[in-house]
Amino acid sequence: MSDESHEAVHRHEVPTSFIRKYIFSLDHKVIGIQYIILALTAVVVGLTMSVLMRLNLSWPGTHWPILATLFPTGAPGGIMNPDFYLSLVTMHGTIMVFFVLTTAPQGGFGNYFLPIQIGAEDMAFPFLNMMSFWVTLVGFIVILAAIFVEGNSTIANSAVGLWLGGGSGATVGPIGGWTGYAPLSAVGAAAGPGQGAGMNLWIVSIAIFCIGSLLGALNFITTLLNMRTRGMTLMRMPLTCWAWFTTAVLALLSFPVLLGGGILLLLDRTVGTSFFIPGGLVFGSSVLTTHTGGSPILWQHLFWFFGHPEVYIAILPGMGATSHILSTFARKPIFGYRAMVFAIFAIGLLGFFVWGHHMFISGMSPYSAMTFSILTLSIGVPSAVKTFNWLGTLWGARIRFTTPMLFAIGFVSLFVAGGITGLVLGQTSLDLPMHDTYFVPAHFHLVMGVASIFGMFAATYFWFPKMFGRMMSERLGKIHFWLTFVGVYCIFVPMHTMGMVGMPRRYANFGEYRFLDSIHPLVVFVSIAAIITALVQLVFYFNLIWSVFKGKKAGDNPWEATTLEWNTSSPPPHDNFAGVLPVVYHGPYEFAVPGAPNDYVMQTDPRGSEAPVAEGTGGNGHNGHKH
Amino acid sequence: MATTVTSTRPLPKQGIGGGPKGRGPNGNGVPRNGRDRDFNDLQSSANRYRIGMWVALASILMMFTALSSAYIVRAASSTDWIPLKMPRILLLSTALIIISSGTLEAARRRLKDVAGNAYKPWLLSTLVLGLGFVGSQLLAWRQLVHQGVYVASNPHSSFFYLLTAAHGVHLLGGLVALAYLSLRRRAPRENPLAVAKAQAKADAVTLYWHFMDFLWIYLFVLLFYVR
Numbered sequence: 059m060s061d062e063s064h065e066a067v068h069r070h071e072v073p074t075s076f077i078r079k080y081i082f083s084l085d086h087k088v089i090g091i092q093y094i095i096l097a098l099t100a101v102v103v104g105l106t107m108s109v110l111m112r113l114n115l116s117w118p119g120t121h122w123p124i125l126a127t128l129f130p131t132g133a134p135g136g137i138m139n140p141d142f143y144l145s146l147v148t149m150h151g152t153i154m155v156f157f158v159l160t161t162a163p164q165g166g167f168g169n170y171f172l173p174i175q176i177g178a179e180d181m182a183f184p185f186l187n188m189m190s191f192w193v194t195l196v197g198f199i200v201i202l203a204a205i206f207v208e209g210n211s212t213i214a215n216s217a218v219g220l221w222l223g224g225g226s227g228a229t230v231g232p233i234g235g236w237t238g239y240a241p242l243s244a245v246g247a248a249a250g251p252g253q254g255a256g257m258n259l260w261i262v263s264i265a266i267f268c269i270g271s272l273l274g275a276l277n278f279i280t281t282l283l284n285m286r287t288r289g290m291t292l293m294r295m296p297l298t299c300w301a302w303f304t305t306a307v308l309a310l311l312s313f314p315v316l317l318g319g320g321i322l323l324l325l326d327r328t329v330g331t332s333f334f335i336p337g338g339l340v341f342g343s344s345v346l347t348t349h350t351g352g353s354p355i356l357w358q359h360l361f362w363f364f365g366h367p368e369v370y371i372a373i374l375p376g377m378g379a380t381s382h383i384l385s386t387f388a389r390k391p392i393f394g395y396r397a398m399v400f401a402i403f404a405i406g407l408l409g410f411f412v413w414g415h416h417m418f419i420s421g422m423s424p425y426s427a428m429t430f431s432i433l434t435l436s437i438g439v440p441s442a443v444k445t446f447n448w449l450g451t452l453w454g455a456r457i458r459f460t461t462p463m464l465f466a467i468g469f470v471s472l473f474v475a476g477g478i479t480g481l482v483l484g485q486t487s488l489d490l491p492m493h494d495t496y497f498v499p500a501h502f503h504l505v506m507g508v509a510s511i512f513g514m515f516a517a518t519y520f521w522f523p524k525m526f527g528r529m530m531s532e533r534l535g536k537i538h539f540w541l542t543f544v545g546v547y548c549i550f551v552p553m554h555t556m557g558m559v560g561m562p563r564r565y566a567n568f569g570e571y572r573f574l575d576s577i578h579p580l581v582v583f584v585s586i587a588a589i590i591t592a593l594v595q596l597v598f599y600f601n602l603i604w605s606v607f608k609g610k611k612a613g614d615n616p617w618e619a620t621t622l623e624w625n626t627s628s629p630p631p632h633d634n635f636a637g638v639l640p641v642v643y644h645g646p647y648e649f650a651v652p653g654a655p656n657d658y659v660m661q662t663d664p665r666g667s668e669a670p671v672a673e674g675t676g677g678n679g680h681n682g683h684k685h
Numbered sequence: 686m687a688t689t690v691t692s693t694r695p696l697p698k699q700g701i702g703g704g705p706k707g708r709g710p711n712g713n714g715v716p717r718n719g720r721d722r723d724f725n726d727l728q729s730s731a732n733r734y735r736i737g738m739w740v741a742l743a744s745i746l747m748m749f750t751a752l753s754s755a756y757i758v759r760a761a762s763s764t765d766w767i768p769l770k771m772p773r774i775l776l777l778s779t780a781l782i783i784i785s786s787g788t789l790e791a792a793r794r795r796l797k798d799v800a801g802n803a804y805k806p807w808l809l810s811t812l813v814l815g816l817g818f819v820g821s822q823l824l825a826w827r828q829l830v831h832q833g834v835y836v837a838s839n840p841h842s843s844f845f846y847l848l849t850a851a852h853g854v855h856l857l858g859g860l861v862a863l864a865y866l867s868l869r870r871r872a873p874r875e876n877p878l879a880v881a882k883a884q885a886k887a888d889a890v891t892l893y894w895h896f897m898d899f900l901w902i903y904l905f906v907l908l909f910y911v912r
Contacts, residue, residue, distance in 0.1 A: 182733040272744050280737040284729060310740060314748035322755060325847065330837035333759060351763035351840065356755055363751070 072632040082192075084184035085632060089191050090170030091525065096195060097162035097514075098599075100153050103202075107150040107230075109592050114138045114146075116585035118567045131211050131227040140566035141251040145229035147564055148252075149205060151236030152260065155368065156267050157198050159510050163375030164309070165194065165274055167517045168302040170525065172278060174623040175296050177287025177640050179633040182280040186273045193270035200263035205230045208256030223247060223327070225254025232257040235564065237365065238264075240334035240357040244326040245349075248341045261324050268317040271309050278306035287622075289642035293399070294661070296621045296646040297392065300399050301378025304406040305371050311410070312367035319360030326352070333357075355420050362413035369506040370409045373473075374402060376513020377444060380469045382646075383516050384451050386619045387463035389657055391647040393450030394443070401440035401447075408437045418489045427486040434484035441477055445470065460617070461535030465516035468543050469509050475547075476505025479554065494564070497557025500550045508546045515539075515598070522602075523616045527628040528609030534601040538594060545591030552580045620658050621646050730878060731885035738889035742896050745855060749900060752851065753907060756844050760912075767839040771909045772828045778821040779905055785814035786898040789863075793891045796884060808867045811894070815860050822849055841908075848904050856897050862890040 073079045083089060113122065125133035132142035173181055181187045206213060211227025213219050229252035234242045238260065247254030282303045286295070322333040330348060334357045337350035385392040392398060414422060414430030422430075448470050457463065479501040483489050492498065515538075522530045559577050561568070568574045615624040622642070626635050640662045648659040659665075760766055792807035826849070829835075829842065836846045866887055872879035 183737060276737060276740050276744070279740045280733050284733045284736050310744045311747050314744045315751040318748045318751035318755070321847070321851075322752075325836070325843065329843075331843040331847075332765075332837075332840065333755065333843065337765075351759075351765035353759060353762050356758050356762075359758070360751055360755065 093165035100157035112585035143566035144233035159372035178285035190273035197266035204259035222255035226251035275310040297381040298378035316364035383466040388455035404440035462520035472509040495557035500553030523612030548587035731881035772825040
């Protein structure tokens, strides 16, 4: 029997060649780091774009020589034209949502730590895991190609550009927003600059991304259901695992819908079908006669059926990491473990029934709107459960204010600050005037953008010692935290005010809107805050790279945490536990247990086990089982 | 071993045997968890193919649900919908794929007999029936093209081509899997894990194929009998 177990455990041998070890690796840890590097790269692109947008909004008409050099047609003489600005909006959103907020939390940290935390030697399907990363990378390359095919008039008008759908060279990609609303996205180059070849590549990129994410989700779910080690019952899993699992379920069920919608959209653009294009559209001076009868609202339904679960895909892993880290540094069990698990599920489940709240102004029946509104507001209940439990965990604790802990507390703060305006936007009557004002970006950036990123910062500082065997600099980490924390509030709180004044989002300039003149100083303030906050991230990047090589050596369990990843070496060996899978005796957050010698009890500690060992021994007479 | 007992303040080990058995105090896991691992490694390693297939089917189902809902909305909300006349050959397609599900099920059951090769003819006939289905679908496309009905002709034809193509692509994946099953070597009998895995893979492929069968019947009814 032991031979089979042996084979089951070491399903792939330790690779020796560089390519198999670091490039086309089957090891979930390497794949996780690859995802994180992808996200770290993509976020630079997305952040640069947001800074460019702020430059244009605050100081319109200013010459930026570097833009004149990089994008001679999109920013002639260094002044961005409006199409260029709109394409920045689109690509910033697309890259951030897909290639940062979906890749790092799930593909990155989830890939690295889910198998270790449940005591598995790897994912269930290592090959699919590898494919999921490489497919996602191809998606990223295609989205970058969408920038250049539209950003460069030579390429756009070349044979390649024309074959891909033609277009202008005046933008850096599609201009229709990350939601790709039809019919603007469906009629091709006639809809304006960026909507030709760039839009085609945009759709292809998203479709590729969907496939990559589906492979990942398949792996996560199967791994969690099938590969937990002995004693790791579902209710002994760390909350991070619950979060990754729920996220995977959401991805599994929502990405296929986007994929289906994307296929329909691509057919409308390339084959001439009319799924989303109504008849008689007028573009400039011409009437579109080739299409009839399609429904643009249909695209919105398909898109948001995916889009709303997507925001939970972005934030749930951050919630998991926050719960995990809060408990660890508060040195207290997480408050209400079971309630936390059910709250994650409730958020995930409700997330599938609220997509209509993105479409209140689409002319839907007031009855549907009310249904969507009530369901949306009901998400406040599990969200409040989570928040109360986080606060309950912190209450009366002797908190260790490490950098990961600061970011986790920052997550709670941002989640509350951003979530509270969700209650405003979730109500039809309040959403109608607020829709498409700066109130909306203010809301979702705080809650799904920055909060998720704070979750990932917390995760990075927390797990870096495990991943690289070295600590990150606490001093730099704290500088990074405080400047970023203050910075993001300076950026996004004023945006609420702008929204309430009636400042519409996605406008390249407001020169003609005199009623907004009085708010311009606030716009400039936000831009300065954004630029400073963006620059502060260099501290993080420096800390990251410096610590990989020069950081203080970390022990196996520098944070005195309890879960399985702290039970193996830093970094873990190829099969995570050096051939002996751990056996689990405890829940994941047993801190400050009365009578225990330390203030924490590892999950693998056999003493004080509440498990009914008496039912039969028959183990291998050893901690773990041998081969 | 050194890697498994580390913490900054290591706790002294106590003599122990095995982990918790049976139902854990806080809930229960799948068989591998909280039970005797040595026994369940077999089933567990093999089970991942079955679980993985169910999970994959959920996602495929969601895509076809999305396309179906688009179909229903588009059909209900438009005035330009011209119903297609059903190409008769689709009845043949339907018959072929239903029979193929039966033959594959027969092959799967015969695979449990570790010694024999009785499953082979059933598997090969499934493969042939599957190819026949694809051919029959292509003929249906040809018939429509001869009538001058193309993808962009009207919404019903768009959906017909789209849904048959999407189903066909998934079915081709099934055919590749069937080919893999027929070409692979038998798992050595003395290796129970390999046998369990081989059976699990066959189960997964069979499940997929049955799903493709039901999916086709569903699409067929949706396309031509729901109005």
